[in-house]
Amino acid sequence: MSPSPVLQKRAPVSRFPNERLGDAExxxxxxxxxxxxxxxxxxxxxxxxxxxxxxxxxxxxxVEDLLQEVFIVFLRCARDLRDANALRAFxxxxxxxxxxxxxxxxxxxxxxxxxxxxxxxxxxxxPRDFAGIETLRGLxxxxxxxxxxxxxxxxxxxxxxxxxxDVAQALDVSESTAKREISRAKEVxxxxxxxxxxxxxxxxxxxxGSHA
Amino acid sequence: xxxxxxxxxxxxxxxxLARELSTAPVSTExxxxxxxxxxxxxISRKFPRxxxxxxxxxxxxxxxxxxxxxxxxxSTTRVRPIxxxxxxxxxxxxxxxxxxPERAAVIRFSDGSAIDAAxxxxxxxxxxxxxxxxxLLERGSADAKIHHGKTSSWLFVAxxxxxxxxxxxxxxxxxxxxxxVDLTLDEGAVExxxxxGQGPFVVRKxxxxxxxxxxxxxxxxxxxxxxxxxxEPVQEPPAASAQESANDSRVGAGGNALNAGAARRDSWQxxxxxxxxxxxxxxxxxxxxxxxxxxxxLGDVRALADAARYTGRSELAERSLLAIRQRASAGSQRSAAxxxxxxxxxxxxxxxxxxxxxxxxxxxxxxGEFAADALAGKMRITVRMQGTAAARPLAxxxxxxxxxxxxxxxxxxxVGSN
Numbered sequence: 001m002s003p004s005p006v007l008q009k010r011a012p013v014s015r016f017p018n019e020r021l022g023d024a025e026x027x028x029x030x031x032x033x034x035x036x037x038x039x040x041x042x043x044x045x046x047x048x049x050x051x052x053x054x055x056x057x058x059x060x061x062x063v064e065d066l067l068q069e070v071f072i073v074f075l076r077c078a079r080d081l082r083d084a085n086a087l088r089a090f091x092x093x094x095x096x097x098x099x100x101x102x103x104x105x106x107x108x109x110x111x112x113x114x115x116x117x118x119x120x121x122x123x124x125x126x127p128r129d130f131a132g133i134e135t136l137r138g139l140x141x142x143x144x145x146x147x148x149x150x151x152x153x154x155x156x157x158x159x160x161x162x163x164x165x166d167v168a169q170a171l172d173v174s175e176s177t178a179k180r181e182i183s184r185a186k187e188v189x190x191x192x193x194x195x196x197x198x199x200x201x202x203x204x205x206x207x208x209g210s211h212a
Numbered sequence: 213x214x215x216x217x218x219x220x221x222x223x224x225x226x227x228x229l230a231r232e233l234s235t236a237p238v239s240t241e242x243x244x245x246x247x248x249x250x251x252x253x254x255i256s257r258k259f260p261r262x263x264x265x266x267x268x269x270x271x272x273x274x275x276x277x278x279x280x281x282x283x284x285x286x287s288t289t290r291v292r293p294i295x296x297x298x299x300x301x302x303x304x305x306x307x308x309x310x311x312x313p314e315r316a317a318v319i320r321f322s323d324g325s326a327i328d329a330a331x332x333x334x335x336x337x338x339x340x341x342x343x344x345x346x347x348l349l350e351r352g353s354a355d356a357k358i359h360h361g362k363t364s365s366w367l368f369v370a371x372x373x374x375x376x377x378x379x380x381x382x383x384x385x386x387x388x389x390x391x392x393v394d395l396t397l398d399e400g401a402v403e404x405x406x407x408x409g410q411g412p413f414v415v416r417k418x419x420x421x422x423x424x425x426x427x428x429x430x431x432x433x434x435x436x437x438x439x440x441x442x443x444e445p446v447q448e449p450p451a452a453s454a455q456e457s458a459n460d461s462r463v464g465a466g467g468n469a470l471n472a473g474a475a476r477r478d479s480w481q482x483x484x485x486x487x488x489x490x491x492x493x494x495x496x497x498x499x500x501x502x503x504x505x506x507x508x509x510l511g512d513v514r515a516l517a518d519a520a521r522y523t524g525r526s527e528l529a530e531r532s533l534l535a536i537r538q539r540a541s542a543g544s545q546r547s548a549a550x551x552x553x554x555x556x557x558x559x560x561x562x563x564x565x566x567x568x569x570x571x572x573x574x575x576x577x578x579x580g581e582f583a584a585d586a587l588a589g590k591m592r593i594t595v596r597m598q599g600t601a602a603a604r605p606l607a608x609x610x611x612x613x614x615x616x617x618x619x620x621x622x623x624x625x626x627v628g629s630n
Contacts, residue, residue, distance in 0.1 A: 030254070038254040042247045047237070054234035064246060071250045130555065130585040132618065136233055139226060141485065158227035159234060186223055193218060197489070197522040199226075203218040206225050 019043075023087040031078040042071065045088065049095045055159040056099040056152055058140045066102060070094045089169050096156070096170045100148050131198065138199030142192045146185060153178055154185035293340040296321045301329065307337040311352070321345065324359040325366070341365070344377075353385040360400070372407040372498075373423065382415075391425035406430060407498040480508075480515035484522075492519035493528065501528065505535035510545050517552065530556055547577035551586055563593045584610070588619035591626065600629050 019040055021029065026044075029037035049070050053063045073094045074087075081090060143151045149171055156167045157178075168178035193199045218226070301309050301317030311317040311329040319327045319337065329335055333352025337345055344366040347354070358366050360379020368375040370386035373393045380400025386393050395404060401416040406423055413432070415421045420433040480492045496504045496516050505513060517532035533549040533556070540546040554569030570586040570593070577583065587610050594603040607626035614620060 033254075033257070035251050035254045039247055039251050042250055046243065046246060047235075050238070051231075051234045055230065058233070064242070067246060068249060072253060075250070075254055130551075130582060132229055132232075135226070136230055139230060155230075158223070159230045161231070186220070189223060189226075190218060197524070202229075203222045203226065206222045207218070 027078055027081050027087055030075065031081075038071075038075065041074070041087070045091050046071070048088070049091050052092055052095045052156065052160055053099060055155040056096075057102070058136070062102060066095070066098050069098050073098075089166060092156075092162070092166070092170045093172070096152055099152065103148050103151075131202070134198035135202040138193070138196030139189070141196060142189055142199075143185075145192075146188060149173070150181045150185045150188070153181035154189075157182045158186075293342055294322045294325075294345065296337060296340070296345075307339075308334075309336065310334050321359075323361065323364075326357050328355040330354070338369075349384055349386045351386060351388055353383060355381075355383045357381045372425070374405040376403040376405070378402075393421075393423050395421040480512045480519070484515045484518050489519040489522040492516055493523055493525060501531070505532060506539075510536055510540055513539075514545060514549075517549070521552070521556070526556055526560060544577070544580065547573055547580055548582065550576060551580075551582040554586065554589055558589060558593065563597055567593045567597075584614045584617050584619070587613070588617070588622070591619070591623065595626065600626055 021037070021040070026037050026041055030041060046067060050063060050067050053066050053070075054060070057063060057066075070091060074091060077090075081087070143154070146154075153167055153171060156162045156170055157164065162170070164175055164178055164182070167182070168175045171178060171181075173181075193203055296319050298309055299318040299320065300315055301311040309317060309319065309329060311331055311333045313332045316331055317329045317333070319329070321327075321340075323343075327335075327347065330353040333354060334350040335352070335354060336348040336350065338348050339346045343361060343363045344358075346367045346369070347356075349368060349370045354368070356366075356368065356377070358364065358377050358379050358381070364378050366377040368377065368384055370384055370393050371388060371391060373386070375382075375384060375395065378400070380402055381398040382400075382402060383396045383398070384394070395402070395415055397415050397417050397419050399417055401414055404413045404415055404421060406413060407425070413421060413430075415432070421431075422433070423430045480495070483489075483492050483495075492515055496508075504516065508516070513532050513536050517529050517536070520526070520529035520532060530553060533553050536545055536549040537553075540549075550569050550573040554566045554573060557563070557566035557569060567590060570589045573580065573582060573586045574590075587606065591603050591606045591610060594606055603626050607623035610617065610623040611620060611627065617623075
């Protein structure tokens, strides 16, 4: 049986795919209870947020839980998000805030119950190179001793490659403060890397390479 | 090395290495699981707040009330730290006392104890508590009369030597230029910790203790000036407390002054995780490396191995790793030691030994955390010893197991070469 002419004219209206929506529309969709939009936000930004969390904490079993926390905060705040275009910055800022709380909590826990160590755990992800892991352990030992804001400023700017303005926004400080923190973090790494043999060896090998 | 080293370019490279770690993609399963969890929450429209459960709130309230009571009780009943006054010499706010070359100085404590500092002596009252004080003798001679109380606890530190005192009268002299310590007991007894490898010594009334770091000698004379047959070390404590004792020894034969707050007992793993590698090696040497390798916990021996590697003490690192192999019958510590022995041998050019250790690791822990590195090590060594063609099967094996591994490029070159 052939379809009626009327039906032929009325082609089914396909929904504009959420994947192609801009951030502002996605936020609105989430705010209106569109569950598939939540999935799209996850697909679009979970890697970025995970990178921020991993950069700040190192590979850590808490990362996936914190990632969920970030998105839960987003679900809770989607209706009230003033600048829906700033979804990316919002998610990064929430991640930074949660990481700060987590770092503070860990510091307190170390004081209170003398928890084992703040050693960076063995990585289950790249780099699988032993020397690389030892180098990064040295770096994270230095970062661990920095104030949280300085540590995060360095990670966001140098590890995640964010612009200074974005770093400042995520940390809720002025750009000049962000720049100052980044600069101080580098200075601390410069000084303390001498006390980290694997890190120092790595940096020296770079120096050797640059002169080669 | 210039002051500005590492320069910005080096730090950028370092940051790139960290980025490589932080941006490594997760598996599809992990991504989907996270997606499912968050969309399930969105469907339920129940977004859990990370608030604390009611039980925790109640417990915290009770705890807060108890804490407030303790604070009030403590502030009204606490015994304040003993105080002291200095007669003669120059005293500074930090507790540092310098007796002039001509005249002795006296420190009188509120509990009745007193320390006579001989002319030219430098010492520091590092801290005081309600039942004693910690005194660092930096140079010279101190004649101490310590009041004996039920809970008296005094600590005198002379270079790397520690004298634990309850109540007694003694004279302690430290010469930092010769690194020699002398202790003479007029009354009572003290316990002295020495970095010279033996356990703590008990020095009693009438005895004189002398030790030299330079000659690594210890001598105890009795009241008549006759050399005792041997110094009297306290019975070696059992493993756990011996460990703590070793951990407290923050110095080695080098003779550096002890750090303030030595009462804090850090584990060696913790010291390593805080980058204090030298302290761990020194503590092990202070206790005696052999004793440590046989009786310290495996975690501490591994910490010692790491600290030794990081400070360039490859021979000590290897001994520690071999001790782990000997003591652990199985498990990740044992196999990790095999891998690290391979790395150590390779870095010293002992390729045959390195190859054997890598094989050992791979047979014990084929999917272990260092498996990729061990395989890559085998690949490097085979290229070096037998040429590229011989390494091809290993390179293929590496690519099959770790197509995105950090040594994949090297493996591809080996596979692709003619």
